[in-house]
Amino acid sequence: MADPSPESRTPRDPVAEAADWFALHDAGTLTPEQQLAFQSWLSESAENRDAYAQIEGAWAAFDEVRADDVPAGGSPSRPMRGRAAQRASAPSRRRLGVLTLAASLVVLAVLAPELMMRLQADAMTAVGEVRELPLPDGSLAVLDTNTAIAIDFRQDDRRVALLKGRAEFVAAADADRPFSVLAEGGTATALGTVFAVRNVGQGARVMVTEGRVSVVYGDSRSAPERLVTAGQSVDYTAGQGIGEVASVDPFAASAWRHGRLIFENRPLAQVIEELNRYHLGTIRILDAAIGRRLVSGTFPLREPLRAVDALEASLGIKSTRIGDFLVILHS
Known part of the structure; x- marks a missing residue:
């Protein structure tokens, strides 16, 4: 990933720059100089600040069960380290027990429906899998x-x-x-x-x-x-x-059986919603106006990112990607 600091970058799309800064923050690799550069970049324009907030919001939606919600089990994430250290210094075992119980209840609430379904199911498919x-x-x-x-x-x-x-x-x-x-x-x-x-x-x-x-x-x-x-x-x-x-149209409606998705004059938001069902990650649209644009075409369901490439080319939009897991569509 390119260093997004001012001395090393050429003018780029604010969303792409925001994704680079977010990745550096998430990895915890910012130097003091880069932190200053990041603050300078934020202060350059409201567009930069909005782009970074949108990236944060998209990532938060993807990462539904944050470490902030589940403080027990494993090492805390970076946003938790300060609070975790304060807790560790507190002598109250009762408080620790309450936190552990609360974390267990959160995990149970998240996982219980899925566990119950797995106990009932005789056959299941994974994300992206189609099976006879x-x-x-x-x-x-x-x-x-x-x-x-x-x-x-x-x-x-x-x-x-x-x-x-x-x-x-x-x-x-x-x-x-x-x-x-x-x-x-x-x-x-x-x-x-x-x-x-x-x-x-x-x-x-x-x-x-x-x-x-x-x-x-x-x-x-x-x-x-x-x-x-x-x-x-x-x-x-x-x-x-x-x-x-x-x-x-029975042909279009059953095209998924043959590895394809067919759309005719469907809003992009609905197309992305369908592609997300086959993608082990999330594809999000930042601009609601983009989501209303109509799409017609045939796309491979087993390669949803190829479908995103085709949508970018046909609609003249852009994508910013954090790995293959988070894809953000924008103008």
Whole structure:
């Protein structure tokens, strides 16, 4: 990485300079001279200060569980060292015990849902992984990135719970045992078909490629039913219930199965949200106006940073990257 100090740099984009300064701070390698140069750079313009604040905010959003939130276990991060030293000098064992308990509760709150899901799941995929999974009855499940399912096949029915993510199902015919997928309080029952179910916020989306699917949201016998056929989808959410059936492009909607993502006149913010599902890190947009720009194209889902390269070229925008994990898009 180039030294961003004034005597060594040529004029550059403020966001790129801010990323360099942030990386030096994060590594803890600033010399006293560089610290003075950093303060001078900040004082040069409000644009520099805004760029550095945006970099800090983007990194904080990426690093969701900071060492500041979990003070126990391992060495404290640089921002904690002063406070940690003060704590270490305090003679109160009770305070240390309270801090340790608080840290344990924070870790538990963060990890408990994921641990519970892993205990329930029969199959999972990692971020960026897409995998075909044959089911015991001859059906096929295709698991998208960061997806988990639980399988419950009985003598009178076949049920799959989508715990998170998205999966497509090719249901084997069996008139005596219905094939259903349960997700977020709704049930999609195949009527000899190929269909996908995706968790969306507090609800789910069912999209049919072949055949028909009966979709019901809620537990009661009077819950409304939607019959969804090939080339159609339906959403349901908590609070709003089940929506109306809508037309979709089945080729574009199932392109992820073949390693591609297809968008037509979609806002860049939505495209980046989708790419983030396949990226082991985060891609963020600093300028809301950029996020509203419309995108059409086909992108490789297994190489989301190549997609970012293509978006930069086609939209005339820039990216600043801290490694491959944090990518910031800006004008």
